[in-house]
Amino acid sequence: MFYKHSRRTATVIAVTATAVLALAGCAGSGPAATEGGSTFDPDAEVTVDFTWWGNDDRASKYTEAIALFEEEYPNVTVNGTFTDYPSYWEKRTTEAAGGGLPDVMQFDYSQMDSFGSRGLLYNLTPEYGTNIDVDAIPETALNVGDIDGESYGLISSTNAWAMFQDKTLIESLGAEPYEGGTSWEEYYEWIADITANGNGVYGGADPTQRIQNFELALRQDGGNLYTDEGELGFDEDDLTAFWESASDVREGDIVPQQRLEELNPVSGFGANIAASELTWDNFGAGYLADSGKAVDDLILTTPPTSDADAKDLYLKPSMLLAMSSKTEVGAAGAKLIDFLTNSPEVGKIFGASRGIPASETQRDGAELSGQDANVLAYEESITDRLGDAPPLPPEGAASIEQKFWDLGKSIDLGAIEIDEAVKQFFSEAEIALNN
Numbered sequence: 001m002f003y004k005h006s007r008r009t010a011t012v013i014a015v016t017a018t019a020v021l022a023l024a025g026c027a028g029s030g031p032a033a034t035e036g037g038s039t040f041d042p043d044a045e046v047t048v049d050f051t052w053w054g055n056d057d058r059a060s061k062y063t064e065a066i067a068l069f070e071e072e073y074p075n076v077t078v079n080g081t082f083t084d085y086p087s088y089w090e091k092r093t094t095e096a097a098g099g100g101l102p103d104v105m106q107f108d109y110s111q112m113d114s115f116g117s118r119g120l121l122y123n124l125t126p127e128y129g130t131n132i133d134v135d136a137i138p139e140t141a142l143n144v145g146d147i148d149g150e151s152y153g154l155i156s157s158t159n160a161w162a163m164f165q166d167k168t169l170i171e172s173l174g175a176e177p178y179e180g181g182t183s184w185e186e187y188y189e190w191i192a193d194i195t196a197n198g199n200g201v202y203g204g205a206d207p208t209q210r211i212q213n214f215e216l217a218l219r220q221d222g223g224n225l226y227t228d229e230g231e232l233g234f235d236e237d238d239l240t241a242f243w244e245s246a247s248d249v250r251e252g253d254i255v256p257q258q259r260l261e262e263l264n265p266v267s268g269f270g271a272n273i274a275a276s277e278l279t280w281d282n283f284g285a286g287y288l289a290d291s292g293k294a295v296d297d298l299i300l301t302t303p304p305t306s307d308a309d310a311k312d313l314y315l316k317p318s319m320l321l322a323m324s325s326k327t328e329v330g331a332a333g334a335k336l337i338d339f340l341t342n343s344p345e346v347g348k349i350f351g352a353s354r355g356i357p358a359s360e361t362q363r364d365g366a367e368l369s370g371q372d373a374n375v376l377a378y379e380e381s382i383t384d385r386l387g388d389a390p391p392l393p394p395e396g397a398a399s400i401e402q403k404f405w406d407l408g409k410s411i412d413l414g415a416i417e418i419d420e421a422v423k424q425f426f427s428e429a430e431i432a433l434n435n
Contacts, residue, residue, distance in 0.1 A: 046075060047303055049104070052082045055084075069339045122327060123415070128151070137359050144314075158356050161216060166272070173201065180302035180304075182304055183305070212399045225390060272293075298374065307383075311387025356368075395432060400432050400433075
């Protein structure tokens with residue numbers, strides 16, 4: 001499977017949600033339980049409470065989109081509210097305990113299991129084809145909000161795992177960019193070659209620090225980070241092999257961890273001392289801001305793979321839209337979700353500020369340019385490598401990801417041996433999942 005070369009707030013929110021949501025118990029399935037979806041009455045006056053996280057810019061965009069919706073559905077009034085991301089989930093958790101979630105909510109992938117598995121979310125599946133059109137959404141992305149085969153969140157925008165490279169920098173060193181999609185061993189060899197001729201520029205940072213690269217390697221072998229039951233989908237041997245796969249490049253080929261600590265929060269790629277970086281494809285704007293690079297300097301290529309035929313990549317939701325299981329505005333809420341997901345006019349308003357629109361009809365209206373256009377082109381280029389989305393991350397996944405990252409950095413600093421890091425990881429992962 002593997003080869004050798006020859007954030008804190010989310011954790012707090014996840015733990016808090018576990019404790020408080022347990023009090024909520026299982027709510028009813030809501031009006032969507034009716035086969036064929038709920039019936040929309042264009043003459044009935046309806047008020048829909050809708051909430052999202054974001055800043056003033058996102059709020060102004062949603063306000064404009066809501067006005068268009070109300071123009072199309074004059075019998076529906078939408079009350080929109082928003083707050084910052086940490087406060088958003090604290091408030092949703094408190095509302096869940098009291099049974100008062102808003103009708104329609106912008107939702108995060110990492111929170112779907114916490115809320116959906118307790119019956120707090122509305123089953124959208126019967127609304128598909130009735131009040132919500134899903135024909136323009138890729139099949140591989142449509143099931144990301146599923147729990148036990150039913151949809152409790154509709155993807156509104158996507159991102160995918162990718163490799164950023166600074167083409168201009170690499171060519172200035174007399175080298176060629178990594179071509180993408182080769183073996184991990186070949187990528188590590190490319191890193192070593194760049195570093196050897198880089199005059200202080202490294203081929204990249206250690207990819208084994210990121211749990212997403214471990215997930216990618218597991219999926220290349222037919223596995224996943226988590227099982228459908230919310231347990232770890234790998235064992236100690238898998239993790240040991242993954243961390244050991246970078247042992248050779250740790251000997252001077254990758255950006256030294258101490259240097260990265262000094263640069264934090266700017267990455268090695270953002271600081272122009274790394275020629276490549278594996279991350280989500282929507283990170284380009286941040287790199288451009290940190291590095292002073294131009295859009296034409298950046299290229300997006302596919303990550304390495306141990307199996308050229310693997311369906312290891314997937315479209316991850318930048319965000320989803322969901323409803324409360326106790327809502328009394330089923331059809332109107334579903335119509336709002338449909339409009340915010342599919343409308344070309346909404347696509348024009350938001351562009352890629354929520355991520356690349358998941359719906360083809362909304363993408364057509366988004367008029368993407370610059371780095372947004374590059375991301376769209378990348379996601380369209382990986383169609384043959386896209387597989388089904390993995391099982392929803394279980395409660396505790398945020399703290400597990402943070403622990404993986406912390407231990408990876410400690411390995412690169414020489415502060416811990418790999419075998420001890422593996423033991424610590426499994427010990428703390430067990431606590432996170434059982435809490």
